[in-house]
Amino acid sequence: MKAPNLTLKKLPHLFYYKYEAFLRSRGGSDGGIGVRMRTIRALYNFAIERKIAKELEYPFKIYKVSKLKGRSLKKALTLEEVLKIRNLDLKKYPWLVNTRHYFIFSFYTRGMNFADMMKLEWKDTDQDKIYYKRSKTKGNFKIKIVLPVQEILNHYKEFAIDTKYVFPILLNNNMTPPQLENRKHKTLIRYNKELKEIAVICGIDKNLTSYVARHSFANCLKQKGVATDIISESMGHQNLAVTQAYLKEFDNSVLDDAIEILV
Numbered sequence: 001m002k003a004p005n006l007t008l009k010k011l012p013h014l015f016y017y018k019y020e021a022f023l024r025s026r027g028g029s030d031g032g033i034g035v036r037m038r039t040i041r042a043l044y045n046f047a048i049e050r051k052i053a054k055e056l057e058y059p060f061k062i063y064k065v066s067k068l069k070g071r072s073l074k075k076a077l078t079l080e081e082v083l084k085i086r087n088l089d090l091k092k093y094p095w096l097v098n099t100r101h102y103f104i105f106s107f108y109t110r111g112m113n114f115a116d117m118m119k120l121e122w123k124d125t126d127q128d129k130i131y132y133k134r135s136k137t138k139g140n141f142k143i144k145i146v147l148p149v150q151e152i153l154n155h156y157k158e159f160a161i162d163t164k165y166v167f168p169i170l171l172n173n174n175m176t177p178p179q180l181e182n183r184k185h186k187t188l189i190r191y192n193k194e195l196k197e198i199a200v201i202c203g204i205d206k207n208l209t210s211y212v213a214r215h216s217f218a219n220c221l222k223q224k225g226v227a228t229d230i231i232s233e234s235m236g237h238q239n240l241a242v243t244q245a246y247l248k249e250f251d252n253s254v255l256d257d258a259i260e261i262l263v
Contacts, residue, residue: 013059016040020068034068041065075206076219082107084202086148093201098168099194101152103213108148110141110234111214114188118169119180125153125166139236222247 016037023033041060047053077085086104090097106112112120115135124131130143145153153166161168169187170180192209199208206212214235221231232243 011059012057013062016059016063030068034065037063037065037068075212075215077204077206077208077212077216079220079223081202081204081206082216082220084204085198088198088202093197096194096198099191100198101155102167102191103195103198103208103210104148105152106210106213107217108146109143110236111217112141112143113214114191114210115184117167118165118184118187120166121164122166123164134236137236141236218243218247 020028020033020037023036044053044058044060048055048058082104085100088100090100102114102117106114106117109117109130112132113134113136116132119135120130120132125145128145130145130149131141132143133140156166156168159168161171163170164173170183175183188210195208195210195212198204199206218231218235221234222228228240228243228247231247232240235243237243
């Protein structure tokens with residue numbers, strides 16, 4: 001039997017609750033269900049623009065797709081774990097030197113992301129500051145060069161390759177945008193793979209990735225009692241809600257410690 005065609009008009013907001021329940025019964029997660037719902041919502045918005053559907057009947061005013069966010073817990077490092085990585089003796093693991101430097105550099109530059117590190121040029125540094133524009137938000141940053149960052153800069157000055165870039169990721173100065181993207185993709189895969197090696201060596205039972213440096217920076221500041229608004233400004237967040245999401249995991253650990261008092 002052929003399934004009937006459903007028009008947007010025949011799909012009131014109750015349909016989406018039932019459809020969500022159906023998907024969950026088949027093992028669907030928030031993230032996967034959210035992808036399906038956002039696709040339908042995009043089609044509905046397009047239909048309204050084309051005068052095929054009426055805004056008055058728009059079901060997503062009641063059924064909120066925003067609640068369907070993947071809830072994978074980000075695992076920030078403690079300062080002690082960051083110091084384990086920073087102080088790790090890599091004589092037995094020389095192939096991990098660049099990866100360790102990238103992670104520590106990112107942590108001590110307020111969580112600079114990999115794409116911005118990759119494109120960082122020597123002219124963006126002076127005696128005690130780094131200047132760069134974040135690719136994602138276009139925000140301008142001026143960051144003090146602290147000792148761990150200076151040590152890494154000194155290393156790459158000593159072993160510099162013949163390019164304008166600080167890190168040996170981009171191998172010539174005239175790469176096209178597709179070449180840049182391809183190089184970033186390949187290097188980032190290797191970087192994340194080697195971070196997991198470092199985690200094992202350091203005895204860190206967390207999924208260590210390039211993004212963990214930024215998340216850990218925020219949480220370590222919170223551990224040291226730095227106010228949330230200062231953390232937010234240091235990371236270039238446009239509102240406190242984003243920063244609070246970063247710090248939620250740490251706040252939960254504080255609650256867990258508080259419960260221990262009652263035991």
